[in-house]
Amino acid sequence: MICLGIEGTAHSIGVGIVQDVKGMCQVLSNRIKTYQPEKGGIHPREAANHHAMYIASLLSDSVQAAGVDFADIDLISFSQGPGLGPCLRTAATAARALALSLEKPLMGVNHCVAHLEIGRGTVKGCKDPVLLYVSGANTQVIAFAEGKYRVFGETLDIGIGNCLDKFGREIGLGFPCGPKIEEYASKGDEYLPLPYSIKGMDLAFSGILTASVAYARNGRRLEDVCYSLQETTFAMLTEVTERAMAHTEKQEVLLGGGVASNKRLREMVQMMAKDRGASFFVPSRDVCVDNGAMIAWLGLLMYQSGERMSLQDSLINQRYRTDMVEVSWRD
């Protein structure tokens, strides 16, 4: 079965084409276009305009890159939520139009669950992980328990990526700020104390953001502020992930989301896993960031497990929570 997936929850519009090979996901093509705001953060309507501008060419490029015909595609899936309304609607509209014109079934999927499933689908040995999902908007620790993907820990205020971006903007770095902060941090060596904010398995970043901005404004070395910001927030993320692993008694950890590209975060989570005797997995970069292939893969899993979606049910849901998804494709 071949599925084409359209991702459009935030700044990226992506089209991925996948097929299943003995239960694993084979990515045939995976194209992404990312909206870059001129200044500030993501403007939802501008991002949606960006997506509308590129979706048609992305679709034809993807089909070509995959070496298939539109007629070969068996299913169209799209990111139904959570995300920014205008962006979600653009991707959903494209998916509906494609499904109707090709006369193929349509499947809306949860973006957060897709991040987890693409790990299980593409990384060998990754079967039942605890996912640390870290992106601009999302920071969640997700694992399968009692028939659903459940959120064991999450941010109580802003996502980690958003925390880094906001800090970066305050000190004059361009979006996305994560890679630049990572570079500064690698040259820092003095730790400046920051709040360490963990509540059970939940986290809060806004106080750390405020304190870091204050350090920067008071003239502390930017390298040291970035270093302290990363070390504190990543230690918190690693700690809640470890707590979730202990709580669920799972032996695998998977990273997902844009911030998973950060080498220091990877190193910390990997070290934690090693010391617990657990396995550490991170998908290849193209399927780790927001992308169409993961949307296609989850759509395929759902369809093959017997789920169907009517056009009427394909409305987007900006607040589509991870634990709202009925998981029909796993025991």
Add this chain to the structure above:
Amino acid sequence: MTRKILYRGAEAEIRLAKYMGKTVVQKQRVHKRYRIKEIDTQLISYRTKEEAKLIAEARRHGVSVPVIYDVDLLNGCITMEYLKGRRVKDILNTLKEDERRRICHLIGESIARLHEHDLIHGDITTSNMIYYENRIHFIDFGLGSQSIELEAKGVDLHVLMEAFESTHSKHPRCFEYVLEGYTKQLTGDASGVIEKIKEIVQRGRYR
């Protein structure tokens, strides 16, 4: 000294040991290689100290907790009473609804006693409660603090609400029962905290 590891948690090892002829539990916080030394040392000694302090305070106010025998701040180790009960996490799903309700009432009453004296547990999950001799014993105050704020008490209960949702989802009324016990035990009005919990839920993403 005989040492047997009972449980390896996320931040500490729980082991059986002998202390002045008694079988005791030692909670040994372990260093984490993934975090820098400044954060690691600070967290271990701060949490060990806070935990010991909070356990002693909780006992003073009639909440069942293990008796503390010794605190070693330098090594991050607390020596305490060995409770031979079972974790509430392991028994809650197997009970009849009436009994589950009774247990949840006990949990709520204990949390009310803590909050009445401005003690915040910080990690109220069913893994951190031991059912022993018909009482709910609270353990693991490692993320605890003292606070008079409604916010802290609301977050404290919210952590439990989420634990119920992820671990005892088949029994959706547990948290409601806890709040019944909480409201009954609290001398003051519980509605402020309950409103706060709703506010915290709304604050979360995608609610």
